[in-house]
Amino acid sequence: MYYEKNSICHNCMDVCIFLFKGVKKKSLTKSDSRIILTDTTLVNNILLELADSVDVGVLKIYSDQYKVSGKIKIKPPCYFLKRDGKVLSFSYPDIAVDKTIIMQGKNGVQGILFKKDSIIYEDYFPKNSPYNIKEGADEIVYQDFAYRFYKNKYQ
Numbered sequence: 760m761y762y763e764k765n766s767i768c769h770n771c772m773d774v775c776i777f778l779f780k781g782v783k784k785k786s787l788t789k790s791d792s793r794i795i796l797t798d799t800t801l802v803n804n805i806l807l808e809l810a811d812s813v814d815v816g817v818l819k820i821y822s823d824q825y826k827v828s829g830k831i832k833i834k835p836p837c838y839f840l841k842r843d844g845k846v847l848s849f850s851y852p853d854i855a856v857d858k859t860i861i862m863q864g865k866n867g868v869q870g871i872l873f874k875k876d877s878i879i880y881e882d883y884f885p886k887n888s889p890y891n892i893k894e895g896a897d898e899i900v901y902q903d904f905a906y907r908f909y910k911n912k913y914q
Contacts, residue, residue, distance in 0.1 A: 798838045800846040802858050803873060809862060811835030816864055818871075820878060829880030833864025840868070842895040849901040856905045863892055870904030881908050 794817050798809040806821040816837035820827060839846040840861045848858045858873040868890065869883035881904045890896045 795835075797836060800839055800860070802846075802848060802860060807839075809837050809839060811837055816862060818862070818880075825873070825876055825878045827878045827880075831862070831869065831880055832866075832883045833862055833869045834866045835864060837862055837864045838892040839863075840890055840892055840895040842893075844893075847895045847901070849898055849905075851902065851905045854905060856908075859901045859905045861896060861901060861904070863890060868896070868900070870901070870908075872905060872908055879908065 794810040794812045796808055796810045800807050805825070808819040808821075810817045810819065812835070814834060816831045816833045816835060818831060840863055841847060846860055848860045850857055851859065856872050856874055860871050862869050862871065864883075867883045867885040870881035872879040872881055890900075
């Protein structure tokens, strides 16, 4: 969430998001390659940090409870899609998807699915006209990532 100066946070999650938003554009070093933190969010109380590296996005997941599979394919600059300052996420219990969020890069969008004990980087959609990261996308885009994964994996 984005807060104006002197705004008051009303719950713990808002405080955490506010604190992590304060480190936006922080330079980090990882294996001698420079990465720049561009966005953060909490999903299922797990901190996710999205960063730009030289040629691809980097997602740091602060949890040992999830197995991560897939590969990030979006190119910098990378951000989570949001609406009203909050990262959008949708659940699809009928196919056991706990959360679906979307990252956007210069070359398109890519879904991230949370399923039980797994985080899956779904394929990406190349887009000539990317979504506005502050307005997000319609739920149909999130649903497409979730159901396309289900169809490719189980049918």
